[in-house]
Amino acid sequence: MAHKNYTTKSNVQMSVQDAQVAVIMVPLPAQGHLNQLLHLSRLITLYNIPVHYVGASTHIRQAKFCVHGFDPLTAKNLHFHEFPTPSFETPPPNPNASHKFPNQLIPSFYATIHLRDPVSSLVRQLLGANHRRVIVTYDSLMTWVVQDVPAIQNAECYRFNSISAFHTFSCIWEARGKPFLAGTEIFEGIPSNENCCTPELWELWSKQESLEGKISSGELFNSSIVIEGLYLDLVAKEISGLNLWAIGPFNPLLLTEQNKDSNKCHQTFDWLDKQEPDSVIYVSFGTSTSLSNKEIEQLAVGLEKSQQKFVWVLRDADKGDVFAGDERRARLSEGYEEGLKGRGIIVRDWAPQLEILAHPSTGGFMSHCGWNSCMESISMGVPIAAWPMHSDQPRNSQLVTKFLKIGLNVRHSCHDELITSDMVENAVRTLMASPERDEMRKRASELSISVKQSIRDGGGNGAEMDSFITHITRCTLPSS
Template identity: 80%
Template sequence: MDENYTPKSDGQMSFHDAQVAVVMVPLPAQGHLNQLLHLSRLITSYKIPVHYVDATTHIRQAKFRVHDFDPLTAKNLHFHEFPMPPFENPPPNHNASHKLPSHLMPFLYATIHLHEPMCSLVRQLLGANHRRVIVIYDSLMTWVVKDVPAIPNAECYRFNSVSAIHTFSAIWEARGKPFQAGTELFEDIPSIENCAIPELWDFLNKMESLHRKVSSGELFNSSRAIEGLYLDLVAQEMNGLNLWAIGPFNPLLLTEQNKDSNKHHQTLLWLDKQEKNSVIYVSFGTTTSLSNEEIEELAIGLEKSMLKFIWVLRDADKADVFAGEERRAQLPEGYEERIKERGIIVRDWAPQLEILAHPSTGGFMSHCGWNSCMESISMGVPIAAWPMHSDQPRNSQLVTKFLKIGLIVRHWERRDELVTSEIVENSVRTLMGSPAGDEMRKRASELSVIVKQSVMDGGGKSTEMDSFIAHITR
């Protein structure tokens, strides 16, 4: 591709507004797109221009699904839509022997085509009188930015889309599991190799082999109030690289503008009519598909619990979420009619952050993806943890054993066993209607306050973010 290629952008680019510009390179998958879009929002609040780059369909996806934030009106935020060659877009296999979204692997390998236009953009920005360009890249996009350090006055910082406890535990296991403070939480989790499939490990290893040649520092969507021990342990392993815990990225106080924009969504209207802490929110993110048998057991368990719920019933995302139809999972006959007074089934996109922030929401049954964990912790909602793959087993340990703000629905070592309706019913009843659940809810609420206090200085900025900004603008 010609290095003078000009990407399709969203309007006039304010290349001359600041001495430093930031280029944001997210992995084009929802949990990654969302985290780095919110980080973009935070960085632009320092009057630093941010250039968010990705394939056209994923820029559209990021804008369409973002919570409590209108990227179209954000000052200093510019979107660059890069072309991608055709890629396979198969549906997820809900009957696979594992839960990892292996149907995305062809697309992950196609992201290498973002390399040349991204480097071209960095050179354009430097040619527009910026004295330095900072590239923040997802840890799974290292090969896209691998040549940036060779560009004078350009620097790369790796964003870790997973928790610090997962990052450290992976290092700890690779070193032979030596005893260290905090590692006792890992005692009932099998090898991290069981959390992914060989194809993904091959991809991860390709990224990791490039990392030490590329990164000038590490960023985490986390808080020392949540993961202080594990952030310190990771820092010890980074051979002198700077590390910043600059989360939570998601808004901590929802704006009136966003409340108005979502006021017609059925879930929020319904929540307005429910009692405080009376509803459990059930969602397994964008990379998990349940089998028909699992869906039936979950449905029966929620019904038998006799508690109120909102259940987002969707398959894992395809590589292009706008292409083709999704599977419409079948529920037991007459189910939606029977539960209509107590529950809502959502089959499209749900405003998760607003649901978790609503006072009627008292619990979250979750896969424990890191984005969902941070949103739930931010809003003070305890978690019924049902990890599916990747970093989720480690995250569930953090939630249940370290923070003590949740319970395990299914232990990871029993991941091949069917979660029965009885297990679902008991988990929901314990979280929502028992003294133990009340204690988890109390601790979650207290942690939410601590997290908010740790990043709010009256202007909504954190000490760690201030430190990062000072570093890149030095």
């Protein structure tokens, strides 16, 4: 990666006391994206730098809901700004759509263009309030919101990539004509991006792509050299002249008593506490995917036939407004839950995923392989049964199974046929009760230990984070 100067956190904290720098966060309004920049905000406030987190009212409310587990001292330096956007209608999640991409969120993505003027005004307001520099960190799909910021004196933008470096470089590699480079052999047979996203998202991306070269002063990844060093280096070579920081994992690695206390009443923990170590598979497909009734039926039967213990989070995908209206309640066959006889539990609402993955009884994770979930599972040393649904998830699953070798595939891509109960049963048995599981679990545990050694207790790569903070609080900016 690009050369950076490293120093200690204590020295960095001392140097920023008088730096008079403020940071603005501009997230994409989808739960996984909101959460990543919220955790990055938490990490930056540890350096006594104020962070201003912006969005529409609904999405700020979503973000605030997650702050209840944060250290109160952190929250004091985290400021939320609700800006108006036009009202819009969104369809409900469609579990029977031919693709799993959450098209119901697209109207809220387009509404973010109305944040453009408020964000620029906030930059100027902070500069006029004794801040000598304002740093705007924006989701890679929010470029159009920050396009005016680089023209403001003493303001800089940094692009946050909410996806893996592996996925990022795989797309670059394809665009470059698939050149032979060390480490790219694994891309042979990589799942196609075709139909993993919808035309609506590609249109949104294309509207912003032409702006990118004029906006960003550097790249940020919620990743770690320990996990993706090769692919981070390959990406860095493609963005010559820009610094790249791998400052993850953002999620806490060592859960404090406050983290545990905030979720200790959740229904899963009384049950998990009674189970044997590494005996339970956690099943969850994130906030953007709705399973069809047929998929739910096959998954339910497969879990039952596997004879393994499980916690299954069975809920619909997020709506454009997560606080509006009732959710579809997916139906299981009559008597299914009662017939589990203590072998599994069904969770119909939000579940504290990080704490469940960290629980000693959890020994596997059936996941859609969203990047947040991958990082959390890697952090806690839990091997993955990969069932990718859309977007970057098929390629994340390849990183997990072929490169890191800490999991197996339930299916490989967005285009595979319907998952059957036999496929679910085989995947769960292999992950939880086969000779192969020991090697996957050993590698997952070793990777988790290496990641934890590279970060601080609260999350975030120490040296990389210090380097980024030193950079944004430096004395001078390049002349325009």
